[in-house]
Amino acid sequence: MIIGIPTEIKQGENRVAITPAGVHSLTSGGHTVTVQSGAGRGSGITDQEYVAAGAELVDSAAEVWQRAELILKVKEPLTEEYQYLREDLCLFTYLHLASAPDLTRALIQAKSTALGYETVQTDEGELPLLTPMSEVAGKLAVQVGGHYLAQHQGGRGVLLGGVPGVPPAEVVIIGCGTVGFNAAQVAMGMGAHVTILDINHDRLRHLAEIMHGSTATVYSNPYNIARSVAYADLLIGSVLIPGARAPKIVTEEMVKKMKSGAVIIDVAVDQGGCIATIEPTSHAQPTYVKYDVVHYAVPNMPAAVPRTSTFALTNATLPYVGAIANLGLDAAMQQYPELSRGLNVIAGEIVHPAVAEAYGRQ
Numbered sequence: 548m549i550i551g552i553p554t555e556i557k558q559g560e561n562r563v564a565i566t567p568a569g570v571h572s573l574t575s576g577g578h579t580v581t582v583q584s585g586a587g588r589g590s591g592i593t594d595q596e597y598v599a600a601g602a603e604l605v606d607s608a609a610e611v612w613q614r615a616e617l618i619l620k621v622k623e624p625l626t627e628e629y630q631y632l633r634e635d636l637c638l639f640t641y642l643h644l645a646s647a648p649d650l651t652r653a654l655i656q657a658k659s660t661a662l663g664y665e666t667v668q669t670d671e672g673e674l675p676l677l678t679p680m681s682e683v684a685g686k687l688a689v690q691v692g693g694h695y696l697a698q699h700q701g702g703r704g705v706l707l708g709g710v711p712g713v714p715p716a717e718v719v720i721i722g723c724g725t726v727g728f729n730a731a732q733v734a735m736g737m738g739a740h741v742t743i744l745d746i747n748h749d750r751l752r753h754l755a756e757i758m759h760g761s762t763a764t765v766y767s768n769p770y771n772i773a774r775s776v777a778y779a780d781l782l783i784g785s786v787l788i789p790g791a792r793a794p795k796i797v798t799e800e801m802v803k804k805m806k807s808g809a810v811i812i813d814v815a816v817d818q819g820g821c822i823a824t825i826e827p828t829s830h831a832q833p834t835y836v837k838y839d840v841v842h843y844a845v846p847n848m849p850a851a852v853p854r855t856s857t858f859a860l861t862n863a864t865l866p867y868v869g870a871i872a873n874l875g876l877d878a879a880m881q882q883y884p885e886l887s888r889g890l891n892v893i894a895g896e897i898v899h900p901a902v903a904e905a906y907g908r909q
């Protein structure tokens with residue numbers, strides 16, 4: 548199979564969809580890996596490293612897209628890439644289609660096969676291709692939040708960990724999945740006071756057990772969310788309903804009542820965001836202030852740490868890419884049933900239930 552790796556073009560995106568080890572694994576199996584020259588630069592991977600691992604280099608994105616049967620990317624195709632979509636192309640990348648109507652339309656029209664990393668889901672409900680980036684984003688959310696709490700960044704001027712005699716910051720995390728759990732770990736480690744909310748009792752129970760009760764776990768409902776948001780110095784949004792748009796569980800009224808200079812990091816912005824006042828931002832201009840609250844809503848946070856993120860992502864994607872290349876998509880989905888849940892669009896139809904529901908289709 549010919550596997551193509553274009554350079555990511557989303558603003559601030561420095562990740563790449565394959566490492567030299569991934570190239571080596573695929574080319575050893577007899578496949579061709581076509582990499583756009585410079586694709587690895589942002590992650591500190593040189594063209595020479597790819598070539599040494601067996602890749603062929605091409606100069607332009609058009610060449611990669613046109614030659615490849617399977618395109619591996621990190622972020623969803625942007626408008627300038629829609630022209631490359633075609634019927635006999637399989638695309639494997641983060642898609643987040645429920646909040647991307649233009650891309651959904653382009654994939655339907657082109658009749659391409661599109662698998663979204665974020666909806667590959669095991670029978671147990673695990674999301675193996677979202678997990679590594681969620682781990683990165685969760686840890687980063689606290690790091691970034693601490694930065695914007697500084698007064699010269701527009702924040703309240705509160706130190707996350709406090710000092711003896713002065714209480715630490717109140718960090719409120721909504722959604723206790725991979726992002727929320729990792730954020731809680733870092734916030735705790737920095738000495739902040741952490742409250743975490745979820746609707747899943749097992750997740751709250753697990754967190755309470757391993758944190759030995761040092762994190763406040765709260766059942767998520769509108770009443771408890773309103774109370775918790777009101778005392779937050781740093782609010783982290785990390786809810787997910789796989790494939791669906793995030794529910795806006797923090798209302799505009801709740802944001803209006805937040806402390807002046809508080810910071811919101813809505814990690815769930817890639818699924819539309821779970822905070823009513825959130826608008827997507829970018830690494831170039833990551834924040835804006837509304838109702839005296841700093842809002843951060845970068846949909847590709849892991850791009851800020853591409854060295855860590857590229858390797859973490861490709862460790863997780865490579866077994867699936869290998870299976871698709873070696874067996875073809877149908878047989879690969881039989882070997883890995885979770886891959887079939889990754890299918891979002893095929894032959895002009897939306898086939899993922901949550902994505903279809905987002906567009907009022909069956």
Ligand SMILES: NC(=O)c1ccc[n+]([C@@H]2O[C@H](COP(=O)([O-])OP(=O)(O)OC[C@H]3O[C@@H](n4cnc5c(N)ncnc54)[C@H](O)[C@@H]3O)[C@@H](O)[C@H]2O)c1
Nearest residue numbers: 681684722723724725726745747767786787815846847848
């Ligand atoms: N911005 C970025 O760069 C970035 C990076 C990675 C992940 N994400 C996003 O972060 C979000 C969370 O990802 P995850 O891997 O942690 O998902 P996850 O499935 O592990 O966790 C989501 C949690 O949200 C909980 N939840 C659902 N509805 C809720 C509600 N009403 N109130 C409270 N909790 C609720 C679920 O029970 C679950 O525990 C996703 O939207 C994901 O796409 C964004």
